[in-house]
Amino acid sequence: MTGRRVLVTLFRFQSVFGLVVVFAAAIVFSPSNDGALVFLGADNLLNVVRAISEIGILAVGMTLVILVGGIDLSVGSVVGLASVGVAELLTTNDWALLPAVFAILALGLGFGLVQGVASARFRIQSFIVTLAGMQIARGLARMWSGGEGVSITYGDGPGQAPVAFSLLGERTFNGTVPIPALIFVVVAALAMVLLRVSAFSRHIYAIGGNEKAARLSGVPVVRVKVLVFGICGLLAALAGIVHAGQLNFGGPNDGSGYELNAIAAVVIGGTSLSGGRGTVLGTVAGALLVGVLDNILQLNNIDSNVQLIVVGVVIVFAAGLQRLRPGRAQAGP
């Protein structure tokens, strides 16, 4: 490996290195309790992962969308819609667990596919399409729930959700690993493998790199984009289900602003907003980085407003680093 290649790798996985740095800083600044660092406590670390699991799931889908040069602003509202939907189906409509979950996943998939068709087939900018989708999903969520949160109670009686659904709020492996964190890890791992080995991923990157060239190279651009938006919607619905399960509650107003947090994780992860460049590993590290930052700032009792500022600075810093990235094509023949 030459020096340049080391540098390229470093930039490619900037958020991973960023995460290492922030992690180290968190250890240094962690308050201690009876001599043990609070930050490093297994309880705390798993809390961090659980806390980012919803945003992380969204960010994985968002990474794919951004890789094809799009954006999906609707995911936060879809989280709200899915959480209300699953709560209503399980309680008011007394559906069984699996049908309810699959119905909501299908709803998210369908919502994403429609947005994909609107933006890829009819060539409306995805920003606009999903901005509309964001409003529509929010409106649907409020209509479905009658504007009020849907509380989920468990049991066998009518209007009660199957007890299995409450597992989403639990921890597995002797009560250590939170289930949502586990779901996030599985989703991220699948996406990583998908982006590494599949022909589909080659098409995704090609479209983001140069859509016209991709089309002329025989890439089914519309189909790939529609599918990517579909996957993003599906993952948003999954995040919404996890959300409802964790809180025992379907909130029509929940998830607002999540889309921006997901985009932030993607950007910190080194994915270019113009598409064609980025990794899921980077996004995962980006999401973790924000989670660790929030955690250590709260552990040190730092004002939540300062937390916002710190995350803002990190985003700018991450985007700035990408500008310095070597190996960019030079202008001129």
Next chain:
Amino acid sequence: MATACGTTHENAPGASAGAGPATQACKGPGAAKFTICMSQANLGEPYRVRMDDDIRKAAASIPQFTVNFADAAQDNSKQVEQVSTFLTQKIDLLIISPNEATPLTSVVKKAYDQGIPVLVLDRKVDGDAYTSFIGADNVDIGRQAGRYFKEHLLPQGGKIVELKGLAGSTPAKERADGFDEGIAGSGITIVGTADADWLRDKGQQQADALLKAHPDAQAIFSENDPWPKVPGSPRRTRARRRCRSSGSTGCPCPRAASRRWRPGGSRPRSSTRPAGRKPLPRRRNCSSTAGRSRRRRPCRRG
């Protein structure tokens, strides 16, 4: 906190574990240190900022107390996460003003089950796994407002619009229910409602829309009071004029008393009233309506 030195604190039965640290705190100087964590639903509403400030002030006078604050910015998940983080820190007291009841219930229960005393402020959680609840009787607030409408504002009945809080939050529901109870049997009909999410900008916007949509409305019942409050705004002027021309008996504008009336009641039942404010007679705690000029100034006719 006023409760900290054992003056009056209303521990729920069975929460004696929580009483431990608080009593210890009063054993005098040199006693152990205590960490209090305050989880606030959001700091977008002025009275919540005030709530945090008062806690901070009260704790400042007791050197053994450290208070950590967290602001969930109206996000249930975030609040759950923040409380979970508090719990990893071996805290001695958790104060929480939940964003919404059900989502926060399990994490509050988790804290309570760990033996940490939990004070729930303003909005409730489900069940009884907390030490003490301090908040307003929202149903009663709504009911009294309704009665005020029925007896003083529009005794002959009439059309009104209602500006609600955050759909799904307990106070919003309870106040609306209470209000309905209060106006029951009168000729008052609610011709339009809107959700203002407890937020000032949203409230003003929604009030504007409501009044446009229902030009025949004679008064507004608003569940929160920072809403129809920008002096000199066109809406206010219009509403006032309408109030006058409607010929309803009595000014459909609130009395000064309603300034005390806020979501989650800064008129708590317990003794932990924010410092520096005089308590107000409960009876006068009634509605706020459009056309109110200022918070402290009673509306004058003409």
Next chain:
Amino acid sequence: MIRIGGVPVRFARPADAQRAGVAMIHQELDLVPALSVAENVFLGREPHTRYGVPDPKRMVRATRALLEQSGVDLDATAPVERLRTGEQQLVTIAKALSLNARILIMDEPTSALSPREVERLFAVIDQLRTAGVALVYISHRMEEIGRVADRATVLRNGEVVAEFAARELTASQVAEAMVGRPVQQMFTTETRPSEDEHVLMVDELVVTPKAGRREPAGISLSVGAGEIVGVAGLLGSGRTELLEALYGASPGTITGGRIQLNGKEYRPRSPRDALRNGVAFVPEDRRISGLSLDHSVLANTVLSVVDALARFGVVAAGREREAAHNAAAQLGVKLRTLADPVGALSGGNQQKVVLGRALLTKPQLLLLDEPTRGVDVGAKAEIYRILGEVAQTGVGILLASSEPAELVGVCDRVVVLRGGKTAHEFDTALAGEGELLAASMGDVR
């Protein structure tokens, strides 16, 4: 060290150079399309009246004077977007003059110009030279250098390798200096076209571009197996539109006529559809429509076949690498590793990557639009050689080009288009560049 008028200078940014009287005319024009000629010339330094109010009249007057100075007849108030490429270039020259440029650097100024526009540009250059402006003229076109330059310098890998008196230089001399070895012959293309086996038959095809209308017209041509057929014609003659229609790149533009591929009716719905039918395409501008410059040579090379290489949607890294390797080796792409970004390669090597991608699909018909534009002499010769080899395997090739020499040198036959219609057809064994140009411009004999 750079000296201007004997004084050593060092430029940190273009503005420094401008102040020193050096101006550059870029290949990509940097004009604001919606603004007028005068507004573009004075962009950012509009003249003001004494009271600080913009003075458009003075601006227009000054622009007219500048245009006159270079012997150009243009309306100073016309929006730039309404001008032709050649005219826009003259605007950038006027802009440079307004900066009191003493040294004008032109980078491939004629690459997008029609022959008539080239003549006009040369007239302006002569005028400037008489006015005492020094010019540095960068070009791939030997004949232009012979015409406009006094001295010619050949660079290779950032070094000066030769200097000539421009009037005496011959194309082969320069080519040799550029490539670093004798170029025996530019066109070594050898084909053995089949007389009776037609890959492509186009009959009275009408292509109506979405933007702009064209009179009903018809294109008829055929490509035999192993034959290279050239498509000549000026800008707007329907050259590019024909190729794109044959590739399904702009579906819905075919409004009449029929196409037969290997004797079967063919009407491609998309590039993907065309590829599936054995038709591959090398687009005109590789940077805009050929390559994803940030991505690796590997990714760019195998893009068209990556799903065919996959099993159950999974691409084995080895197979992908092997395919790219073979393509790069066959075409003689010079690179360090397949992981390098394709944007880091030279123009010629980039073009070979695009060509390699098309060839990996094993086409029966290969469509090429200006395959050697912006490519150095060495790479050009290699591309011609490869085309010959490909044709010998029985592939039919349709090559659109604006360089008569290329068409005559490489193709077996040349079809001349004018106004979306086949105007003429030549056998290159019998006709030369002159006839071709004349036919393109409408001077049919």
